[in-house]
Amino acid sequence: MHSIAVLALPGVVPFDLATPCEVFSHVPLPDGSQAYDVRVCGLARHVKAKGYDLRVAWRLDQLARADTIVVPGLSDPLAPVPPAVRRALVAAAARGARVVSICTGAFVLAAAGLLDGLRATTHWLAAAEFARRYPQVDVDPDVLFVDNGRVFTSAGAAAGLDLCLHLVRLDHGAAVAADAARLSVMPLQREGGQAQFIVHTSPPASPSLDPLLAWLTQHPARSPTLTEMAHRAGMSPRTFSRRFLDQTGETPVQWLLGARVRHAQRLLETSSQSVEQVASACGFGSASAFRARFTRVVGTAPARYRRAFQRVGQA
């Protein structure tokens, strides 16, 4: 089983600590077993966290055996990193372990020199200070996370969730990741997702679906057939269907419908267009088809959804 060590240093942000623990602890594989063994480790048994204290079960030696090491954010990112922690992180990276930071955890990775010459991200409020302290790191505060192959960094707290799900997808495929995302009630890819994270691993040898997905999200009213989409992606329809399922966890038409409904939700929330106008703006041929589809996916009819959302918005 893939082992994950989550590093709880003094001043750890509980939210960032909880994110990898929760996500990786609930990844059921098709055979019913759990995909990951998660262990929280610290320098000492007692760890002072932001807001409350923790008692952790494991020590720093876990970093020597874990396949993946996650470093959550610290409430004081400028706090000096103990030499023992730096050494353990360097050794782990040297033996090929995957190293991941959430939020200001990037400061710890940078202090260990693991981000030198790489692109990285951190919480946007800390990005300027980060750039000042570590000019050898190329920091980009405008993405959810950065994938450097063995080293991963994510922006503010919620982006840690995106990154954890990204790792599940790398390890076990989009279908398992989609299940994990559903357990977290979290979209596997956020709206407009491709531009929000950066992957710096070697480019895929085969043609990618990313340009097509970007084009589809930019033209929500188009209704391309599967054959058209396949042609646009440069593959045969049969191969396109397979690759699409592998990469997104959904079939092409399922994904397209989901994207349309998400777009419709946003229009209902932010515009005053009629339901009929929203329907056609989202590529539905008729308002009745739109209403039926929307209701099935969201659980609420479009007009009711808008009223409910506007009440929440005023509160």
Added chain:
DNA sequence: AGCCAATCCCGCCATG
């Protein structure tokens, strides 16, 4: 609700 035509999806299998 139900009908129909179009389209999609996915197992199967031949091919390279």
Added chain:
DNA sequence: GGCATGGCGGGATTGG
């Protein structure tokens, strides 16, 4: 043999 591709057929889904 393993592997990805892509054509085919028919049961499932979708849209009108």
